[in-house]
Amino acid sequence: MSQNRLILALAFRNLLRNLRRTVITGGAVVAGVAVMIMGWGLVDGLDENVLRAQEGTVTGQVVLRPDGWPEQGTAFPLDEAQLPSPALVAALDADERIEAWTGRTWFQGRAVAGTEGITVRGFTYDPERDARVFDREGWKLDGAWPAAPEEVVIGQWLAGILQRGPGEELVIEARTRSGAINALRLKVSGVISTGTPAADRVVWIPLPQGETLLGLEGAVSMIALRLPRRSLAEEVAASLGGQGWRATTVMWETRDILSINAFRRRAIALVVVILMLIAATGIANTVIMAAYERVREIGTLRAMGMTPGQIRALFLVEGAVLGSVAGLSGALIGVVVVAWYARHGIDLSQVANNVGDMAMASTLYMRFSWPPVLGALGFGLGVALLASLWPAHHAASLNPADAVRAD
Amino acid sequence: MALCRLEDVTKDYWLGEVRVPALRGVSTEIQAGEFTAFAGPSGSGKTTLLNIVGLLDTPTAGKVFIDGTEASTLSGAALGRLRASRIGFIFQSFNLIPVLSAFENVELALKLSGFQGGDQKERVRKALVDVGLEKYLDRRPNQLSGGQQQRVAIARALVKEPALVLADEPTANLDRKTGEAILADMRRMNEERGATFLFSTHDPMVIGHCRRVLHVEDGLVQSESHHEPHALGAAT
Numbered sequence: 001m002s003q004n005r006l007i008l009a010l011a012f013r014n015l016l017r018n019l020r021r022t023v024i025t026g027g028a029v030v031a032g033v034a035v036m037i038m039g040w041g042l043v044d045g046l047d048e049n050v051l052r053a054q055e056g057t058v059t060g061q062v063v064l065r066p067d068g069w070p071e072q073g074t075a076f077p078l079d080e081a082q083l084p085s086p087a088l089v090a091a092l093d094a095d096e097r098i099e100a101w102t103g104r105t106w107f108q109g110r111a112v113a114g115t116e117g118i119t120v121r122g123f124t125y126d127p128e129r130d131a132r133v134f135d136r137e138g139w140k141l142d143g144a145w146p147a148a149p150e151e152v153v154i155g156q157w158l159a160g161i162l163q164r165g166p167g168e169e170l171v172i173e174a175r176t177r178s179g180a181i182n183a184l185r186l187k188v189s190g191v192i193s194t195g196t197p198a199a200d201r202v203v204w205i206p207l208p209q210g211e212t213l214l215g216l217e218g219a220v221s222m223i224a225l226r227l228p229r230r231s232l233a234e235e236v237a238a239s240l241g242g243q244g245w246r247a248t249t250v251m252w253e254t255r256d257i258l259s260i261n262a263f264r265r266r267a268i269a270l271v272v273v274i275l276m277l278i279a280a281t282g283i284a285n286t287v288i289m290a291a292y293e294r295v296r297e298i299g300t301l302r303a304m305g306m307t308p309g310q311i312r313a314l315f316l317v318e319g320a321v322l323g324s325v326a327g328l329s330g331a332l333i334g335v336v337v338v339a340w341y342a343r344h345g346i347d348l349s350q351v352a353n354n355v356g357d358m359a360m361a362s363t364l365y366m367r368f369s370w371p372p373v374l375g376a377l378g379f380g381l382g383v384a385l386l387a388s389l390w391p392a393h394h395a396a397s398l399n400p401a402d403a404v405r406a407d
Numbered sequence: 408m409a410l411c412r413l414e415d416v417t418k419d420y421w422l423g424e425v426r427v428p429a430l431r432g433v434s435t436e437i438q439a440g441e442f443t444a445f446a447g448p449s450g451s452g453k454t455t456l457l458n459i460v461g462l463l464d465t466p467t468a469g470k471v472f473i474d475g476t477e478a479s480t481l482s483g484a485a486l487g488r489l490r491a492s493r494i495g496f497i498f499q500s501f502n503l504i505p506v507l508s509a510f511e512n513v514e515l516a517l518k519l520s521g522f523q524g525g526d527q528k529e530r531v532r533k534a535l536v537d538v539g540l541e542k543y544l545d546r547r548p549n550q551l552s553g554g555q556q557q558r559v560a561i562a563r564a565l566v567k568e569p570a571l572v573l574a575d576e577p578t579a580n581l582d583r584k585t586g587e588a589i590l591a592d593m594r595r596m597n598e599e600r601g602a603t604f605l606f607s608t609h610d611p612m613v614i615g616h617c618r619r620v621l622h623v624e625d626g627l628v629q630s631e632s633h634h635e636p637h638a639l640g641a642a643t
Binding site for chain 2: 003006010013014016017296297299301302303304306307309310399400401404
């Protein structure tokens with residue numbers, strides 16, 4: 001035990017002997033570990049950002065759509081909208097895994113403000129049910145939710161384009177479910193900002209007016225479900241399909257952007273591997289330089305009774321200490337950065353406004369989790385140990401009689 | 408029983424495909440308490456002999472016995488343990504560990520020897536006090552003079568009370584006055600504690616302090632002489 005402590009103490013002293021070299025070498029490990037943790041925190045945050053934006057403003061954790069409703073694209077074939085059957089409503093009401101559900105019907109139309117008109121998208125919703133599915137936490141409303149039949153809420157981005165705010169009038173034109181052209185003069189009661197461009201670019205029309213505008217007769221183009229937790233989504237979706245409805249999860253809805261994030265994760269892993277290879281080269285160089293510079297010392301230690309195994313351990317411990325200290329420093333930097341941005345977020349409003357229909361919150365919160373931290377630390381330590389193997393073996397195999405007389 | 412016995416020891420080195428015989432059949436014994444030198448010119452084989460006695464090197468043929476145990480029967484780890492506990496080394500270039508203080512250099516040797524008894528710190532301090540370095544315990548080697556460094560090396564070799572102290576040209580990097588003082592320290596350790604010293608040297612001053620001198624030339628002990636050592640001068 002005493003000799004193990006001795007080896008550890010010697011290893012520390014040796015690392016401090018050429019501090020500049022040690023710091024430069026350790027810097028690569030610090031960078032690798034920090035980049036790995038920050039990269040993972042960023043991509044995990046991006047995943048969570050997309051999923052939260054999608055489930056919090058658009059689909060809930062599970063969404064049911066009519067079988068004929070297109071899986072992708074921005075076409076809104078209202079003739080495919082369906083009235084939820086009594087059996088489906090009963091099933092949704094009876095399922096204890098479902099906290100709340102609501103129907104929405106998406107449409108495309110035209111908004112006219114004064115003499116200016118633009119193509120817009122919107123959805124109709126049941127105000128009471130919708131508020132139970134989408135908790136509206138973090139949403140900002142300039143004005144009020146609709147209280148009178150002719151009132152409507154519009155998204156912040158759309159309000160800016162139309163130059164319309166609370167109390168001002170707006171005409172929405174759209175085709176009904178049967179194909180007729182219809183128009184409603186509505187008053188903007190509030191301008192909503194959810195932080196998700198997909199929801200902030202549209203018109204939110206409560207059901208009585210939505211029915212009137214689109215002639216839906218109770219049909220909806222989607223049913224959004226709120227679950228106690230996201231991990232139930234697959235199981236609930238699997239149990240609800242059929243009867244003319246297709247059930248999908250929030251993960252499936254966002255699969256395209258999640259797959260891009262998975263690619264980003266691989267890119268970060270590649271960067272980390274490159275950084276770690278640089279670090280490994282640096283560590284190997286540091287330890288082998290130490291072995292060559294300290295030949296006489298190695299011989300002296302052998303003369304004093306150190307075994308080849310202890311010499312090998314001494315150099316491996318030097319590599320391990322370098323890897324551990326640098327790894328912990330990198331982890332500390334990574335964790336502090338991730339924790340800071342997990343709390344304060346990164347403003348993505350400029351990016352989010354350019355991603356179109358993709359659900360993405362305008363503030364990205366990095367996500368902290370232990371596995372990347374432990375993985376990065378283990379990776380850093382493993383790289384340091386591997387890089388020290390050959391120099392340690394070289395030092396241990398020196399002939400002590402030659403080594404004690406080395407220059 | 409001899410502390411160390413060599414039986415017909417040979418040692419060959421290879422320079423490419425050319426065999427260079429360094430030792431050509433050396434047989435001798437070292438008894439406990441001796442103050443003895445392998446003396447000879449450069450290339451005579453005296454350092455090779457010292458390395459073989461110190462178990463740092465292995466003979467090409469022949470046998471080496473330490474305390475009656477034949478070294479070739481021991482594993483590498485056992486040889487290491489034997490070196491750590493029974494043999495102390497003093498080198499021409501002092502060979503102190505530069506990142507350790509004088510105290511830590513001596514303490515390292517004691518810890519590696521596996522010494523268990525008593526107060527280790529006090530023992531280390533006393534070893535350094537015995538060589539006159541009580542004021543330099545915390546100094547690193549680069550903060551000590553050559554003579555002071557060699558005294559640390561002596562303390563390091565003696566702290567574990569080894570059966571045999573091997574000194575390879577211990578005065579070669581010291582001025583005459585310091586060399587004399589170092590030798591006086593070693594004589595004192597030999598006479599007061601009975602520590603066995605074996606030198607490899609061609610320095611007449613070292614040879615003058617030895618009671619027994621084995622003259623090595625061309626890889627053989629050519630002759631042996633015994634005489635009264637110089638009188639001890641005052642240590643500086």
